[in-house]
Amino acid sequence: MSMPPVPQSPNQTPLYPWGVPPGPPEKSRVGLMAAIIGGVFLLIVALLATLILVGKKIDSSYPRAESTLTAPGTLLDGHYKLAKDDSPTLGPPLEKSWRLSWDAKAVHGVVVAYHPSGGDQGELIVTGMYGRFRNSAGVRSRVLAGNGSQHTEVKVIVPTMDVTPSGSRIKVSCEEVTRSWADGKTLSYPVCAWADGNTWARVAYMTVYTARSLDFEAAARITLQIRSEMVKPIR
Incomplete structure (x- = not known):
């Protein structure tokens, strides 16, 4: 004889198998990855810009070739x-x-x-x-x-x-x-x-x-x- 389902109140957290809630929806994962890749790209661009500025500053410290x-x-x-x-x-x-x-x-x-x-x-x-x-x-x-x-x-x-x-x-x-x-x-x-x-x-x-x-x-x-x-x- 099967057990009847346990009633849940509206504020009660549902019980998930193994006590682990499901992961975020697929769209949320895609957005997270895009944000990470975008952040890395911006960091690389910032580093390259810094290196260019430093290189120009060093170059300008040398006299012109005359x-x-x-x-x-x-x-x-x-x-x-x-x-x-x-x-x-x-x-x-x-x-x-x-x-x-x-x-x-x-x-x-x-x-x-x-x-x-x-x-x-x-x-x-x-x-x-x-x-x-x-x-x-x-x-x-x-x-x-x-x-x-x-x-x-x-x-x-x-x-x-x-x-x-x-x-x-x-x-x-x-x-x-x-x-x-x-x-x-x-x-x-x-x-x-x-x-x-x-x-x-x-x-x-x-x-x-x-x-x-x-x-x-x-x-x-x-x-x-x-x-x-x-x-x-x-x-």
């Missing part, structure tokens, strides 16, 4: 002539070492050697880059041996000094180093560097004349003359 570093056939009013342009081979490794720097952007390496036209021994070596640079003081410091040269054959014997030649607003950093070769020869010579918003270069005066006679003041003035002959506006 100048380039060239390798003319002669330097210092013809007293030095171009002997070798190693930019195609030594430039890319130099660029690679600067690509992750927060102070450099869109960089191109230049490595050239000049020989004295008058027959003096030695050479003048210019290693530099053009692109977009911030923090010129930090860049100058980075490219000199006193900041920790990886070349064990080069040692600093006179620490770095900042020099601003009279009549110029451009600061030059100079130091004196000594270099040794495998055959036992050594040479002490000045090295100077400039850095601006678009270019930097390190000039090694590895000639007999400059190694014996150049002081930092004179080396800084010559460095700025080299800068005036190598840095050209982008056309």
